[in-house]
Amino acid sequence: MKIILYFTMGYPDRATLSRFIASIPEDTVQYIELGFPSPDPKYDGPEIRKTHAAASFDAEDLEEIAGVARDSAEKVYALRYVSDFIQEPSFTDTVRNAGFSGIIAPDLLTDYFQERIEIVTGIERSGLEFIPFINPSTPDPVISEVLRTAGSWIYYGLLPSTGIMVPYDVNAITERIHGMNSGRKVVVGFGIRSLEDARKISSTGAYGVAIGTMLIRYLERGDVEAFSSLITRFSEVAEDVQ
Amino acid sequence: MLHSQSAEIIPSRWYNVVPDLPEPLPPPRSGSEEKSSIELLNSIIPAEMLRQEFTFNRYERIPDEIREQYLQVGRPTPLVRAVNLERVLGFSGKIFYKFEGATVTGSHKINTALPQAFYAAQEGVPEIVTETGAGQWGTATSMAGAINGLRTTVFMVKVSYNQKPGRKTVMGLYDGTVIASPSDKTDFGRRVLREKPDHPGSLGIAISEAVEYAISNGYRYMLGSVMNSVLTHQSVIGQETIAQLEMLGETPDALIGCVGGGSNFGGFVFPFIPGNRETEMIASTALEVPKFSKGEYRYDFIDSAGILPMLRMFSLGSDFVPGKIYAGGLRYHGSAPSLSILIRNGRIKTDEVGEEEVITALKLFARTQGVVAAPESGHAIASALRYVRNPDNAGKTVVINVSGHGYLDLGIFGEKK
Ligand SMILES: Cc1ncc(COP(=O)(O)O)c(C=O)c1O
Numbered sequence: 001m002k003i004i005l006y007f008t009m010g011y012p013d014r015a016t017l018s019r020f021i022a023s024i025p026e027d028t029v030q031y032i033e034l035g036f037p038s039p040d041p042k043y044d045g046p047e048i049r050k051t052h053a054a055a056s057f058d059a060e061d062l063e064e065i066a067g068v069a070r071d072s073a074e075k076v077y078a079l080r081y082v083s084d085f086i087q088e089p090s091f092t093d094t095v096r097n098a099g100f101s102g103i104i105a106p107d108l109l110t111d112y113f114q115e116r117i118e119i120v121t122g123i124e125r126s127g128l129e130f131i132p133f134i135n136p137s138t139p140d141p142v143i144s145e146v147l148r149t150a151g152s153w154i155y156y157g158l159l160p161s162t163g164i165m166v167p168y169d170v171n172a173i174t175e176r177i178h179g180m181n182s183g184r185k186v187v188v189g190f191g192i193r194s195l196e197d198a199r200k201i202s203s204t205g206a207y208g209v210a211i212g213t214m215l216i217r218y219l220e221r222g223d224v225e226a227f228s229s230l231i232t233r234f235s236e237v238a239e240d241v242q
Numbered sequence: 243m244l245h246s247q248s249a250e251i252i253p254s255r256w257y258n259v260v261p262d263l264p265e266p267l268p269p270p271r272s273g274s275e276e277k278s279s280i281e282l283l284n285s286i287i288p289a290e291m292l293r294q295e296f297t298f299n300r301y302e303r304i305p306d307e308i309r310e311q312y313l314q315v316g317r318p319t320p321l322v323r324a325v326n327l328e329r330v331l332g333f334s335g336k337i338f339y340k341f342e343g344a345t346v347t348g349s350h351k352i353n354t355a356l357p358q359a360f361y362a363a364q365e366g367v368p369e370i371v372t373e374t375g376a377g378q379w380g381t382a383t384s385m386a387g388a389i390n391g392l393r394t395t396v397f398m399v400k401v402s403y404n405q406k407p408g409r410k411t412v413m414g415l416y417d418g419t420v421i422a423s424p425s426d427k428t429d430f431g432r433r434v435l436r437e438k439p440d441h442p443g444s445l446g447i448a449i450s451e452a453v454e455y456a457i458s459n460g461y462r463y464m465l466g467s468v469m470n471s472v473l474t475h476q477s478v479i480g481q482e483t484i485a486q487l488e489m490l491g492e493t494p495d496a497l498i499g500c501v502g503g504g505s506n507f508g509g510f511v512f513p514f515i516p517g518n519r520e521t522e523m524i525a526s527t528a529l530e531v532p533k534f535s536k537g538e539y540r541y542d543f544i545d546s547a548g549i550l551p552m553l554r555m556f557s558l559g560s561d562f563v564p565g566k567i568y569a570g571g572l573r574y575h576g577s578a579p580s581l582s583i584l585i586r587n588g589r590i591k592t593d594e595v596g597e598e599e600v601i602t603a604l605k606l607f608a609r610t611q612g613v614v615a616a617p618e619s620g621h622a623i624a625s626a627l628r629y630v631r632n633p634d635n636a637g638k639t640v641v642i643n644v645s646g647h648g649y650l651d652l653g654i655f656g657e658k659k
Contacts (some may be wrong), residue, residue: 042271046278110554113265136298137260137267159296172299 001203001238002030004187006212009034009065010057014221022070023228028235030208032073036080043106047213066098076100084110092126100149102129120149131155150184157190173204198237251318252309255301257477258535259512259580264587267579270470270551271541271552279551286456286463288361293499309337311356321486326610327426333630335638336396340483349646350506351382354475359386369393371456372464376570377409378646379401379466384418397423397451400443402570408650417485423448430454430547434569446546447575448624453549468502468578476509484513496522496629499643500621502571504578506645526625528572529596537583539586555582568597570615593625600624617654
């Protein structure tokens with residue numbers, strides 16, 4: 001199983017974040033997702049919301065952070081709400097030029113369902129992968145459709161939004177992931193809180209686990225050592241199931 | 243054509259429409275940056291309810307204990323062909339009604355009150371808390387609390403509390419404690435009373451009080467409608483109807499029900515949705531609470547205090563206070579998100595009927611079928627009358643969900659009117 005990390009760009013600040021990303025032990029992290037700070041991170045939980053509010057971020061930051069991330073993981077993906085980029089036609093080009101491989105838009109299927117095809121086409125036309133974000137509330141017919149247009153993987157959120165713990169049933173999730181059987185890799189996230197959670201997810205046959213909220217406390221404290229040893233421990237769990 | 247209580251008709255699982263929706267169900271959202279109101283749900287509703295709220299499973303097994311309780315409270319409810327009504331109308335088709343008023347508490351509300359109380363009891367809390375407008379939900383919750391060994395506290399909208407002493411008596415018989423809302427039992431209630439001592443109350447205020455009371459005492463809060471898990475529990479109505487129609491060899495052309503928060507309607511029609519594009523589904527609301535024609539489809543609070551999360555739904559605004567309306571259960575400003583999606587996408591049609599037409603319909607239904615239906619259900623009946631009187635619908639088969647009986651709402655037929 002692979003490890004995928006999520007960071008909000010510019011949190012707590014460019015230098016600290018770059019230092020964290022650069023400290024990621026080699027060959028431990030498969031993808032890095034970088035979130036564009038949003039004035040309304042509507043589907044994020046309270047902790048990630050705080051990182052959006054506190055982030056300081058501009059075009060220079062983008063280049064530097066994306067650059068460090070590219071050196072620390074196989075691919076880097078941009079995470080941004082459609083409501084923030086829909087009025088910004090140059091966004092996909094900006095993202096591609098900064099070296100991102102694709103875009104994850106957490107509100108695409110819920111808030112822009114009618115416009116989804118147009119938006120996905122725009123992403124693909126810029127030479128980027130479209131990474132669909134689905135969750136327990138995504139209906140079966142929508143999942144089937146989305147799997148056909150997806151890039152190399154899909155993001156499966158365990159919870160309706162990050163940081164909000166509702167009970168989930170690992171067995172049912174396993175069944176659903178197997179049922180999708182689309183040849184797409186499935187990355188599971190939104191709600192991973194411990195090594196134990198990651199171990200459980202690994203038993204579902206998922207391609208990877210995404211970790212975000214758990215990292216915030218290290219970023220907040222600027223504790224790079226604890227962060228990088230956490231990543232090492234996660235990668236040990238992940239290796240157990242290879 | 244009354245079906246005897248055949249336990250096999252009670253389904254063994256609940257049906258959840260979410261995996262069969264045409265588009266994703268927008269998740270609940272917190273209204274405030276500071277504290278997550280979704281996390282709050284974690285601490286006030288039973289964990290099993292929360293799991294069911296967010297599940298993608300098409301079916302959920304009904305615990306044996308709950309099936310037993312369903313049987314005890316009068317499930318399966320009858321599906322009756324309204325032959326006299328057909329005759330009086332000179333209708334060439336068939337009219338059936340599913341009678342949820344036949345449950346011991348007199349409405350469909352018991353279908354979700356039982357599992358919610360059962361899950362709360364499993365968690366070891368001593369008390370469950372809720373709000374009620376017209377009184378049907380409070381009655382169902384009190385009864386469900388009683389048979390699951392729990393105390394029940396019900397915050398009842400003050401106008402109803404004053405107008406419907408009979409409701410209080412019934413809840414009291416079930417050992418429920420009924421408090422008129424706004425009350426001095428909560429911060430929110432006290433604040434409302436300070437601003438307006440003679441405030442008549444609203445469902446939103448009562449919800450807010452019940453939630454606050456549950457939080458501060460560590461009790462479990464019961465959800466009466468709107469939430470997905472509640473609609474899932476109500477699917478016993480539609481599943482039984484499917485089984486009963488099958489026994490009769492009938493295929494419905496139209497299903498008609500009334501909408502407050504959407505639970506009896508969703509429970510009635512959703513089980514018909516998989517693989518079915520033909521059956522018409524009509525959601526009837528009060529002209530006085532025109533959520534589908536005048537409401538906006540947007541995120542809005544479940545309750546007027548904004549304690550509970552926001553849902554994306556048709557809403558008239560969580561601060562909407564309807565004028566005095568004869569059907570308390572239809573006063574609610576919003577409607578279940580799943581139902582809202584299906585209305586927006588055209589799968590489900592809507593209708594609005596006003597007081598006079600509803601009362602006429604209730605009288606006709608009483609005179610022809612002997613059933614004193616609840617004022618809320620009167621909307622379904624009135625919309626069904628419109629449907630069968632339309633010459634285009636000659637010869638069709640219609641099923642009405644009569645969500646409750648009206649014996650405790652007789653005031654609407656009184657001299658004042
Ligand atoms: C008899 C009856 N029917 C209908 C309703 C409306 O609620 P819902 O739309 O959730 O079924 C109520 C609510 O109190 C009711 O008591």
